[in-house]
Amino acid sequence: MLLERQVMIKLIAFDADDTLWENENFFFEVHEQYAEFMTKYVPKEEMLQHLHETEMRNLQPLGYGIKAFTISLMEAALSITNNKIDPEDLSHILQMGKGMIERPVHLLDGVTEVLEKLQGRYKLITITKGDLLDQNRKLRKAGLADYFTDFIVVNEKDESTYTGILEKYRVDPKHFFMVGNSMKSDVIPALEIGAHAAHIPFRYTWQHELAEHNGRYENLYELKHMCELLNIDLLKG
Template sequence: MNTFATPQLKLIAFDADDTLWVNEPNYVNVQQRLCELLMHHIDQETLSKRFYDTQIRNLQLFGYGAKGMTLSMIETAIELTNGAVTGTEIQQIIDIGKELLTFPIDVLDGVHDVLDVLAKRYDLMVLTKGDLFDQESKIARSGLGHFFKHVEIVSEKNETTYQRILQKYNIQPTEFLMIGNSLKSDVLPVVHIGARAAHVPYAVTWAHERVGEEQLVGKSFATFSSVRDVLGWLEVTAV
């Protein structure tokens, strides 16, 4: 039974990366290129593990996104080579990182049509975490910005963040719906504050965003294979 398409629903928020457009495969590609660049210094398994650990350690300093990843790549390269990485190799790492700030935005299938329908019926928001400049640039390059009444770019998506946003827009939890690909960031904290969430998984998920099955026990949220399915779930007729 659909309990979500009610007059109470006032604000629908969409995650951005890997919900509206392709993102994580670009980061996977960059990490692979880092491994190829440094393969004569260190084996891929060791580098991948150390790089992940460095990224997580640096999140509270650099936040999410391309700039933090680039700095973590440089730090990892210096540490694992005991300083033997060359200036030329560091420049190559910087150049690879810069590509993450300019890659073409590949909007996911169905997103444009879904936003076109929902924007006529609800206030829509982009609610994404990451670097302000980077995320604003991706929104602009996507060509989707005009569908959204609000844009919120945050450093983390947790219960405190969602509660702050609801207070800011004078929205009750039952009046809010979050749609995203990450159970950790887009679903669980939303459910925990009594709001509604829809999970639209993406093919590739960063390890940091994965959660164990035990964390989902007793949690109520919808899951769809495609963002297009959200329309039927909300009982909205496409026009």
């Protein structure tokens, strides 16, 4: 029985942001700095709420990533001040967002070790949301490109996204294992199509990525650390 299970997985996909490298902490820091900076116009909580609403409205037309976020920072500052914001302040906000592109990429603990062990035994790919240019830049900076046969940047991670990718790879969902920090984007849609998934929460979760599940998934692995992937029987083949 164990042997049968051991040969089941053919394709493992990793989410990138907050699964392979730190990301949300940068957004969290900028949210805080921005709201502090804007206290000359509005109370912090009001600004944060307004920014969140602006970001949510912009997801559909602009997608994820730093470019969309920077536009939201500026748009929220303009709208909450009725376009009365000092241009110097707006310029400062532009730099807050744009400056995020210069941040170093910090790999999360255990990532290289785990990829090293899984490489060669499984086909490894990355499936990430975000801006194509920025995600590719981070992959290069992270030095992880050689571990993956594909680095897929998508607009949204839902069931049809995963189904489409698996069709392209001609892999049945039961032979697919998804690893990620977001219950909403990485875990639930993969489980819903009959794949296996590991949830490894990062220390910050964007409000938009929070999701509840009712614990009925047999193929869900709740992990605290990337290295625990290597203890999963299914991945010991």
